[in-house]
Amino acid sequence: MADIEIKDIIKKENLVYSKSKILTDNEMHYCPGCSHGTSHKLVAEVIEEMGIQEKTIGISPVGCSVLAYNYLDIDWQQAAHGRAPALATAAKRLMPDHFVFTYQGDGDLASIGTAEILHACNRGENITVIFVNNAIYGMTGGQMAPTTLIGMPTATSPYGREAALHGFPLKITELIAQLPGVAYVTRQSVHTPAAARKAKKAIRKGFENQEKKIGTSFIEIVSTCSSGWKLSPVASNQWMEEHMFKFYPLGDLKDAERDNEADYKKYIE
Amino acid sequence: MGELKLMKGNEVIAEAAIRYGADGYFGYPITPQSEIMETLMAQKPWETTGMVVLQAESEVASINMLYGGAACGKRVMTSSSSPGLSLMLEGVSYLAGAELPCLLVNVVRGGPGLGTIQPSQADYFQATKGGGHGDYQIIVLAPASVQEMNDFVGLGFDLAFKYRIPSLILSDGVIGQMMEKVEVSDYKPRWTDEEIQKISGSWATTGKTKNRERHIATSLDLQAEKMEEHNHKLQAKYREIEKNEVRYEEFQTDDAEYLLVAYGSSARICQKSVTLLRQKGIKVGLLRPITVWPFPSQRIAELANQVKGMLAVEMSAGQMVMDVKLAVNGKIPVSHFGRYGGVVHSPGEVVEAFEKQFLGGK
Numbered sequence: 001m002a003d004i005e006i007k008d009i010i011k012k013e014n015l016v017y018s019k020s021k022i023l024t025d026n027e028m029h030y031c032p033g034c035s036h037g038t039s040h041k042l043v044a045e046v047i048e049e050m051g052i053q054e055k056t057i058g059i060s061p062v063g064c065s066v067l068a069y070n071y072l073d074i075d076w077q078q079a080a081h082g083r084a085p086a087l088a089t090a091a092k093r094l095m096p097d098h099f100v101f102t103y104q105g106d107g108d109l110a111s112i113g114t115a116e117i118l119h120a121c122n123r124g125e126n127i128t129v130i131f132v133n134n135a136i137y138g139m140t141g142g143q144m145a146p147t148t149l150i151g152m153p154t155a156t157s158p159y160g161r162e163a164a165l166h167g168f169p170l171k172i173t174e175l176i177a178q179l180p181g182v183a184y185v186t187r188q189s190v191h192t193p194a195a196a197r198k199a200k201k202a203i204r205k206g207f208e209n210q211e212k213k214i215g216t217s218f219i220e221i222v223s224t225c226s227s228g229w230k231l232s233p234v235a236s237n238q239w240m241e242e243h244m245f246k247f248y249p250l251g252d253l254k255d256a257e258r259d260n261e262a263d264y265k266k267y268i269e
Numbered sequence: 270m271g272e273l274k275l276m277k278g279n280e281v282i283a284e285a286a287i288r289y290g291a292d293g294y295f296g297y298p299i300t301p302q303s304e305i306m307e308t309l310m311a312q313k314p315w316e317t318t319g320m321v322v323l324q325a326e327s328e329v330a331s332i333n334m335l336y337g338g339a340a341c342g343k344r345v346m347t348s349s350s351s352p353g354l355s356l357m358l359e360g361v362s363y364l365a366g367a368e369l370p371c372l373l374v375n376v377v378r379g380g381p382g383l384g385t386i387q388p389s390q391a392d393y394f395q396a397t398k399g400g401g402h403g404d405y406q407i408i409v410l411a412p413a414s415v416q417e418m419n420d421f422v423g424l425g426f427d428l429a430f431k432y433r434i435p436s437l438i439l440s441d442g443v444i445g446q447m448m449e450k451v452e453v454s455d456y457k458p459r460w461t462d463e464e465i466q467k468i469s470g471s472w473a474t475t476g477k478t479k480n481r482e483r484h485i486a487t488s489l490d491l492q493a494e495k496m497e498e499h500n501h502k503l504q505a506k507y508r509e510i511e512k513n514e515v516r517y518e519e520f521q522t523d524d525a526e527y528l529l530v531a532y533g534s535s536a537r538i539c540q541k542s543v544t545l546l547r548q549k550g551i552k553v554g555l556l557r558p559i560t561v562w563p564f565p566s567q568r569i570a571e572l573a574n575q576v577k578g579m580l581a582v583e584m585s586a587g588q589m590v591m592d593v594k595l596a597v598n599g600k601i602p603v604s605h606f607g608r609y610g611g612v613v614h615s616p617g618e619v620v621e622a623f624e625k626q627f628l629g630g631k
Binding site for chain 1: 292293295321323326327329330332333334335336337340341343345359360363367474475476477479482483484485486487488489535572
């Protein structure tokens, strides 16, 4: 066999993958096994492929992804805890030809920011919401989130979540799907290449819906938090498949345009 | 001369915002200021100037909508009354930290808690001492007439953008609800995208173009040393504002032997009190702070060399009087009078309080 040197392989025609130009070279602070890295990458790829870098405003939350603005090379607004949908509402209404998205965790979106997300979605703001649900507060050290499953131990439910003491896990995505202002609600994951490809398609659809002005697009990404769950990255994925997907099943919850639902039509005249 | 109208203080805020070329209003109903959003919704400025008007789900959402709009370099505003302002303070702190310009209006009512819907000046501390968390200031303008409600909309926005800081119109239920003759401003167009780039292009989040770094509107820095540096920058800005933007008005102070200090509707009442006292042969003057932050401390210190005593008159249990005392620094007696909890004092009550304090009663 002839000698093949590395320079013979690194050729443009052999290129099968490259980092999105929208991703910066900053080293990510996320833990091994965390879903944020892949989720960021998918959003970056969609922005690059749609060619909308100059017209995109990201709203980062409070939580692990508070520093998302270090990783995607677009303009960002860093919101107070839970208020990202309020910022996005104003940014989009004042600059309607721009693409505005929020990137929020489950503590941010489903607990302290419940009012803001429900009302932004109910008004049908033409924004895209990326909702990363790992059922725990990662940044503050693994406390119970509104989405924490029954029985799941956390720093503030050390004996496992009990409904009588802590209330029930909140299926906020199901609630959102009831609202007439919402065009598209889907639940995805990024734990396998196939899942990530599907999630990317969903994110792209969410951004494209902004051009159609048909209401809010809401993409939940059921995620892992190896550090918070105190499991290895591999075990986290297994635990997510076994427990999280059972309570938070993947798939589309609403696609008003596809299903030709009457409520979305009021937005297009 | 501009167009003359007979309007309520609250209504003229809305009128002035449209005429000034404001880009957005985000608010939540609360008495005694609901006419502001009602007037805007009735005028439908989105059909004329393109101004966005939105009734938010809460004051918390309103103030964060301001953050989103202000970060885009737009001229955005909200209005509320005392309990609503309390809810907004987290957002005001973020706006101050991220150095985002915007206009707030507080038509103050009696507190604490749900309090009353009647006029008050008991939010002075909240407005001038930061209010929210962290070391910050906002510019606070205190109108004493419906005319100034009109004028301070433009002034508030101008100062906000000059210094990248929130401005607050600290009004009260009297000024908000009363009708007066007002000369409204002429219509000015909203800023174009090009003008926004010229004015705020170095920081506004209008979309990252190839020829610049990405813009981030944030109040966060995890490194304490960097956050201290940011605080130094903020403090330097506040000293600059204190140097340049103090505004006040004097009434019969030339020969005054005593001084009343009052702002807003309390200053209107005190004008009458000065006249009543002068009719009795007592040489009293009035200093009206127009900016309550920055406070006219220097002028008050000067007047402390001239007069024998000062009476701070405000519809609170004694808040602005603290700033008067700091300015006077013990040189002469400083006292406080005011009805509060929603009660407005009369000119006669001020006269009585003055005589009791400085002339040993009648």
